[in-house]
Amino acid sequence: MSYCIQIDVLGIWRFISIPYKDATIERFIEQLEVEFQDIYKVATPFKIADLRKGDQVLPREELVENVLSADDIAYVLPSPDWKEIVCTQSHKIVGLEKEDFEERVRLLRQLFGETAKLPVLRSCLLRASGDVSVAAGVCSYITPEAMGIQQKVCFSRLVQVPDTTLDMPSVGHTLY
Structure with missing residues (x-):
């Protein structure tokens, strides 16, 4: 069963993503990097450091379906270099x-x-x-x-x- 997950990047960019079936968080992060680039056409390559649910950093080896549901918002923590460019x-x-x-x-x-x-x-x-x-x-x-x-x-x-x-x-x- 596929479902949509809300994605939030620094409170600036928000979009919906449908994770691949049986995807790990690692694979989902790769998917989100591609989707973000496709949607927002940013000039600086987007790299994700971690994915969070609330205050909890999601383990990369865990299956998405085991840690995120359709009601959840996944918060993206960009790489420190990318975040620094956004801020400065x-x-x-x-x-x-x-x-x-x-x-x-x-x-x-x-x-x-x-x-x-x-x-x-x-x-x-x-x-x-x-x-x-x-x-x-x-x-x-x-x-x-x-x-x-x-x-x-x-x-x-x-x-x-x-x-x-x-x-x-x-x-x-x-x-x-």
Whole structure:
């Protein structure tokens, strides 16, 4: 029976993974490294030091099905080198120059206001693999309190709807 396990990497990246049948934690870690790279397209190769369930480090030789269930969250402990890069040079994770990364953070701050918390904006940009428009979407799901702003920011897209009440062609109405 296959089941999904929630994966959390440093509280920034979250995804769902389905472990291979009869996989050990060692094999599951290898699977997670590949899945993380495929999902987030990070520029710095992702390496996992350990996998935890709560405060317990999971033994690498144990079968996944014996230590993790569908209700569990598996917390990934990245290698110390990778974690250090995230903490001190996060622009390298997504393959950007520091100035370009900070410019994108500045653009997000313009969208969400000067009181928006920089660490939150940076983590959204990391989660979005450096894409500002995706990061704006990620940020819009965060509560105003956590963002450090006064009100929720929502984005909408203009849509042209044809006017079918006329007998002649029409450019339509713009809906918000």
